[in-house]
Amino acid sequence: MNHAPLAAEFVKDRPRAQWHDATLWFVRAKRDKAAQSLPEWETLRDCAAQIKAHTQYRLADYLEQFEREATKRGAVVHWARDAAEHNKIVLGLLRNRGVTKLVKSKSMLTEECHLNPYLERNGIEVVDTDLGERIVQLAGEPPSHIVLPAIHKKKEDVGAIFHKFLGTDEGATDPNYLAEAARAHLRAKFVAADAGLTGVNFAIAETGGLVVCTNEGNADLGVSLPKLHIASMGIEKLIPRAADLGVFIRLLARSATGQPITAYTSHFHGPRPGGELHIVLVDNGRTSIRANEDFRRSLNCIRCGACMNTCPVYRRSGGHSYETSVPGPIGSILAPAGDPAKFYSLPQACSLCGSCTDVCPVKIDLHHQLLTWRGELGRKGLISWHKRLGMKLGSFMFRHPAVYRTVGTVARKLTPWLPRSLVYNRFNTWGRQRELPEFPAESFRQQFKRRSREQQR
Amino acid sequence: MNSKDRILSDLRAQRLPVAELPSLVQAWTRYEDPSAQFTSLVESVGGRVARLASRGDLPAALAEVPAFVAAQQIVSGVAEIVGNVDLARVDDPHALEMVDFAVFPGEFAVAENGAVWVTDERVSHRAIYFITQHLALVVPVDQMVHNLHEAYARIALGTSSLGVFISGPSKTADIEQSLVIGAHGPRSLTVFLVG
Numbered sequence: 205m206n207h208a209p210l211a212a213e214f215v216k217d218r219p220r221a222q223w224h225d226a227t228l229w230f231v232r233a234k235r236d237k238a239a240q241s242l243p244e245w246e247t248l249r250d251c252a253a254q255i256k257a258h259t260q261y262r263l264a265d266y267l268e269q270f271e272r273e274a275t276k277r278g279a280v281v282h283w284a285r286d287a288a289e290h291n292k293i294v295l296g297l298l299r300n301r302g303v304t305k306l307v308k309s310k311s312m313l314t315e316e317c318h319l320n321p322y323l324e325r326n327g328i329e330v331v332d333t334d335l336g337e338r339i340v341q342l343a344g345e346p347p348s349h350i351v352l353p354a355i356h357k358k359k360e361d362v363g364a365i366f367h368k369f370l371g372t373d374e375g376a377t378d379p380n381y382l383a384e385a386a387r388a389h390l391r392a393k394f395v396a397a398d399a400g401l402t403g404v405n406f407a408i409a410e411t412g413g414l415v416v417c418t419n420e421g422n423a424d425l426g427v428s429l430p431k432l433h434i435a436s437m438g439i440e441k442l443i444p445r446a447a448d449l450g451v452f453i454r455l456l457a458r459s460a461t462g463q464p465i466t467a468y469t470s471h472f473h474g475p476r477p478g479g480e481l482h483i484v485l486v487d488n489g490r491t492s493i494r495a496n497e498d499f500r501r502s503l504n505c506i507r508c509g510a511c512m513n514t515c516p517v518y519r520r521s522g523g524h525s526y527e528t529s530v531p532g533p534i535g536s537i538l539a540p541a542g543d544p545a546k547f548y549s550l551p552q553a554c555s556l557c558g559s560c561t562d563v564c565p566v567k568i569d570l571h572h573q574l575l576t577w578r579g580e581l582g583r584k585g586l587i588s589w590h591k592r593l594g595m596k597l598g599s600f601m602f603r604h605p606a607v608y609r610t611v612g613t614v615a616r617k618l619t620p621w622l623p624r625s626l627v628y629n630r631f632n633t634w635g636r637q638r639e640l641p642e643f644p645a646e647s648f649r650q651q652f653k654r655r656s657r658e659q660q661r
Numbered sequence: 662m663n664s665k666d667r668i669l670s671d672l673r674a675q676r677l678p679v680a681e682l683p684s685l686v687q688a689w690t691r692y693e694d695p696s697a698q699f700t701s702l703v704e705s706v707g708g709r710v711a712r713l714a715s716r717g718d719l720p721a722a723l724a725e726v727p728a729f730v731a732a733q734q735i736v737s738g739v740a741e742i743v744g745n746v747d748l749a750r751v752d753d754p755h756a757l758e759m760v761d762f763a764v765f766p767g768e769f770a771v772a773e774n775g776a777v778w779v780t781d782e783r784v785s786h787r788a789i790y791f792i793t794q795h796l797a798l799v800v801p802v803d804q805m806v807h808n809l810h811e812a813y814a815r816i817a818l819g820t821s822s823l824g825v826f827i828s829g830p831s832k833t834a835d836i837e838q839s840l841v842i843g844a845h846g847p848r849s850l851t852v853f854l855v856g
């Protein structure tokens with residue numbers, strides 16, 4: 205598919221699209237307030253970017269150090285080159301222990317690997333326990349945002365889903381009532397589970413530990429009741445030292461939702477007494493992104509979601525229009541790296557406003573990379589013929605001032621007299637939702653010349 | 662070649678520009694009145710802070726907490742409070758599902774973000790922090806750091822299987838961004854600052 209038609213579908217319901225836009229802007233505003241409350245915000249961002257750049261530079265060493273330290277503390281570390289290998293490892297761990305019921309806390313990596321459908325096909329019951337993720341799981345949809353998975357759902361939608369699956373009262377929409385019903389429903393799932401799987405926000409090379417941040421406490425419950433804890437992480441989640449957490453934890457929640465810290469910031473080192481901890485390190489294309497100088501920095505992402513909340517395109521087109529596990533600006537950089545032919549339209553969807561780059565806590569130059577992608581996709585021949593033709597003509601015109609002037613004059617004089625059907629047709633995508641501006645009688649050059657003459661007089 | 666060696670050798674075959682680690686010794690924010698900052702932060706995330714002169718005041722202070730008064734099953738990790746469920750005698754953490762109230766010591770508090778550091782070092786079931794319906798943490802007021810950098814400087818990570826910063830009760834805003842307190846974990850958090 206292509207981003208534009210899916211976005212068009214999303215904006216058809218105008219009030220809902222406007223509500224989506226406003227809701228995310230509200231989150232963005234909270235981020236601003238939180239960021240401004242710390243005078244050292246920019247220092248933190250600089251430090252974060254430097255720590256990430258350094259970790260990238262020595263990634264192989266840090267991965268080995270992490271494995272050594274984690275093993276020392278009793279964890280078992282597994283390595284997976286791609287999604288299929290990751291899924292196989294997880295299934296193997298579950299099967300060997302006769303696990304049939306798994307509770308999961310938020311992990312974008314398992315979304316990326318499509319772990320849930322794989323496990324379900326193999327007879328494992330998988331329950332996403334983050335409330336937002338549970339809502340979309342029951343609805344049979346993927347998350348539409350990496351931090352706020354059900355941000356596209358209104359409380360009426362949630363009420364309808366819960367009525368169908370959890371037996372809440374028909375038409376109930378009170379968030380307190382609905383969340384209470386989910387609490388009871390998920391408590392039963394936590395208690396019944398034989399294993400818990402979590403994502404990883406940060407992994408510390410120095411100590412072999414994992415950090416998981418949640419507001420609900422679902423990750424902690426999920427890995428403190430059953431004996432088996434599986435943690436899935438991309439190899440880019442590493443940081444060198446425990447002290448580096450001071451930088452990242454201060455940035456993460458403030459950037460994500462404007463909170464000073466999440467309700468639970470849990471540090472896991474080894475299994476709990478009598479339990480097991482298995483850590484799966486996943487590459488799945490990260491190494492090849494690292495090889496590319498232009499896009500390497502996209503691996504520094506700490507998945508805060510701030511670039512989505514601020515993006516004028518994301519807010520108005522919804523996460524599902526990207527058709528990727530990570531949508532928005534960062535997703536539009538990561539997805540084409542995996543499959544350029546499938547995701548060619550995402551870098552084009554960007555308006556290059558640069559707002560994502562301004563808010564990114566690890567200072568990824570998101571809009572520059574999106575622009576670089578466009579050139580790359582052009583070279584790969586993945587841009588539609590009319591866009592390419594338009595670019596060619598435009599470039600020719602801008603390089604030849606005489607042509608530029610002539611085209612300008614003709615357009616200015618002629619367009620107002622043309623019938624509407626000739627101006628507003630399918631080639632004029634700009635004019636689809638709006639009117640062209642009024643054409644002035646004089647060109648800028650003519651106005652400039654006239655004014656200089658008048659001034660001299 | 663197995664996957665580990667493959668990944669590592671692919672990474673090592675790539676030449677990246679040298680990048681040094683930054684110094685984390687910076688002029689990080691400190692607060693004139695850290696406990697006031699801490700208190701207002703905890704309250705802003707739906708928790709409660711009570712100041713006690715000494716630990717001896719704990720029983721009286723808890724007697725004023727409605728959730729404690731109503732609690733049937735109580736787990737206590739502090740000497741001044743007697744619980745009726747003994748963690749050390751519980752084999753399976755699933756048995757803790759009916760616990761109404763738990764009170765535990767917190768190692769230290771962070772003024773910057775209203776978080777309290779707790780570990781499972783002396784707690785036989787770490788699930789208790791998350792499964793109890795209500796939680797109270799007792800922290801000496803002189804064990805307060807200004808910011809997270811100071812916090813990480815004093816933690817020896819890796820000495821226990823779990824160390825967690827707890828800031829306020831469990832919560833969610835996943836239904837239309839409306840804040841709901843008591844998602845999966847404790848429905849309330851009370852922090853007693855002692856001293």
Ligand code: SF4
Pocket residue numbers: 459504505506507508509510511512534560563564565566567568570
């Ligand atoms: S790219 Fe930056 S702003 Fe976007 S999710 Fe990642 S860390 Fe956050």
